[in-house]
Amino acid sequence: MTSETTHIATSAEHSENHGMSDAGYIRIAAILAAITALEVSTVYVDFGPLFLPALLIMMVVKFIMVVSYFMHLKFDNKLFSLMFYAGLVLAVGVYAAFLATFKFFIQ
Amino acid sequence: MTDTTAHGHTSSTGISNVKLGMWTFLGSECLLFGGLISTYMLYRGRVTGGPRPSQIFDIPFTSVSSFVLLMSSLTMVLAVSAAHKGEDRKTNLWLTVTALLGATFVGGQVYEFTAFYNEGLGFSTSLFGSSFYTLTGFHGVHVTVGIIMLMSLVGIFKRSEVPGKKAEVVEMIGLYWHFVDIVWIIIFTLVYLIPV
């Protein structure tokens, strides 16, 4: 058995595992579009104290949706998630600490 | 095991080197954009001359171009999906649409930069100016590189000369493209929607 045949086997498995049809992608895109509309609306509608948390949560939700579905991270090998989220979490942690030393969060 | 390739065995994990390399690279990119975004966050309110962010941002305009970029992620994923099914014409079509949407976004950015410049925000005007143009400019360069890759891919596919597995190449460029999109998701909120 050459490595090529193994590879074909894995990639075939892989494409069933996508778990997404084209219609599914369009649904995701519709949700993303709706969230974006909601984000933009915060500029015009007063959200009061919810303004900042709402925006940040929507941002994170959009981010995760693109990563999980469009980039298939949700269905792919966990090693990919590990590499990417390691970088992401490190970046958020380090730069948050960095901004904290400038008293960025307590203005 | 006589007639094997240089490895004689599949990869330790069964996944492709290229894809693992791509995700590793994207993990690294998080720290690059993280640094640029943090620099902007630190400096966005520091305006000793020239306009402040709230005076020049055109939210409706940027919302539209953000939407365009977001939708380019959809067309990209459709291209990947078509490539996996071996549908060459559809792949090419969606790749082209993605490149066009990306170009629209970059065009919008060029327009926006020109408008800001005319309203008095140069690269050297203030810390806000320097850090704004650096962050969004870096992102714009990433999008432009993506467009070039997409267009090259379409051109190469026409002559069907691409080495390696076609679907995988499309998928890799797709990963890059989506990453550029998620960076913009963050920039859109932190830079444009949250006022100083």
Added chain:
Amino acid sequence: MAIIEREIEVMAPMVATPTSTYGVLKRPVAATGWRAWVFTVDHKKLGLMYGVTAMFFFIVGGVEALLIRLQLAAPNGKVLNADLYNQMFTMHATTMVFLFVMPMAAGFANYFIPLQIGARDVAFPRMNALGFWMFLFGGIFINLSWFIGGAADGGWFMYAPNSGPVFSPTHGIDFWAFGLQITGIASLTGAINLIVTVLNMRAPGMTLMKMPIFTWMMTVVQFLLLFAVPVITVALFLLSFQRNFGARFFDVAAGADPLLWQHLFWIFGHPEVYILVLPSFGIVSEVLPVFSRKPLFGYPFVVFSGAAIGFVGWGVWAHHMFASGLGPVSVAVFSLTTMAIAVPTGVKIINWILTMWGGKLVFSTAMKFSIGLIVLFTVGGLSGVTHSVAPSDTQQTDTYYIVAHFHYVLFGGGVLGIFSGLYYWWPKMFGKMLNERLGNWNFWLMVIGMNLTFGPMHILGLQGQPRRMYQFTEARSGEGLFNFAFWNLVASIGSFVLTIGILLFLINVVITARNPTKSPLDPWNSRSLEWMTSNPPKEHNFDVIPTVHHLDEFFHRKYEEDPATHTMRQIATAEEIMAEQERNADAHIHMPSPSYWPIVLAFGLPVITFGMIFSHLIAVFGAVIVFFAAFGWALEPSTAPASDFETNNSAPSTALDTVGKS
């Protein structure tokens, strides 16, 4: 590491040589001569090229250090003026850190990681070549500034506002920033490449916890590079944009915060110090067990403490900035994290000592360097702990005490480990052993020289001699015999002893090259897979990819535990194991083919940055080079297709790209 003495090996018959070509340009097919090196994608050749280049820069950085010590040997030094002195210490540090230790480690990693994990090459061979050429061109680019108006002079951490055009009007810092940008990309591509190699290309049976410890430590280093390099990339871009395009990032008049640079630099910079020493820790962890005739004590602890260092190393950066007015909370937090990081480092030292404990020690030169590392690094580590205490650091910072500290860790830790590795692996790389008697002199002169040079700097620092001081006067050199002037003289004499020690190494290399005696197959009775090949290894590394059952696989193929006496008894010799491999050799091994594109692409980058400084037209030209090289690259399969090979093989041509592509 002289290339000259390495005979160009005749390709083993079962390796198919490409005869025709493919791609935009014709593929280089030479297997001998200079073209075999310039267009190579072989990880071993690239490893050697990294090593040779790094050695060259070590000499450059060493000469710069000697000029510094000559200047400070006596009061009123006249060797360098203040301006040149500033350039000298800046470039000394830049060269040593970025152009010697880092690429030397990259060279070892390139050469030995694939061998240690039983692979035939790295995951992306062309990207590997690209990394080397970017490093070389970046290094040359930085040093070009010496001839074009003067080198960088802001100190190796290039704080604002010294880095601004007001205080540094020459182009030195422009060259510095762009050059490091290029070597940074080189490190990044190297990191991605080696991480994928280690995660994805291990021999069957080699689980992560059966991986040789050097590979483990190098993997931690690659992760540090992967995540630290982009941070310095950001910082360097901000600096270049300020200097070349009028950005205001560090301009206090515009409301900027000079600490922005300091933070970004040290977020990169602290992981960077582990990038400099962990490779040596890995080497020592290989060498000590071999020459103690015992397995590494507490392998999992060494692995996890290495990973822990890599992890905690991200949370301590501001200890470089205690004196900058961070505020009490930040200082307290970073002081504590810094003390914490001493723990995993201590764990390692204890493991090394316990490895030697009760072993049958063989005092080869490699072993001596390793023991030297343990002792001297510990000294540096202890002075390091003294400045994790912020109040005491306020006293020490920016004095020669700091200079003493980091040379004990960087020279005592980093460089001694590198020399240990050179002596240990020389027979593997060149098939000949370095002379042990000269090695002994080499070792002792280096150790004595290094203590004479850097030991007195502790005293000088506590007496208050400021770091980066270009001259001291008779009047300021103090009273009595053991004054400033005395200790400075001792340090300068020491630096010459050190130099002789290093020269002996170079002499040893030449003598060894001339000496026809070949090394035995397994000269040190080693334990890990890289020794299960010929010396030097064939182009395809292993005739058969080994299946791994043990940590220290090679050792376990040679020895077996006697159930009655619980001692190890030899069951096979290295020669027998090799012969067995040759009998079962795989047929038709396809190695990745050489390529023009890596060197062409890499060459485009300094052209772009040169243009950024002087004329944008040149930059456009460079961009065109990069663009075309990228296209040539993309259109060329990493392994030439089956039809291009002499031995026509029946496997489908698509199966050929598994060695790696990039």
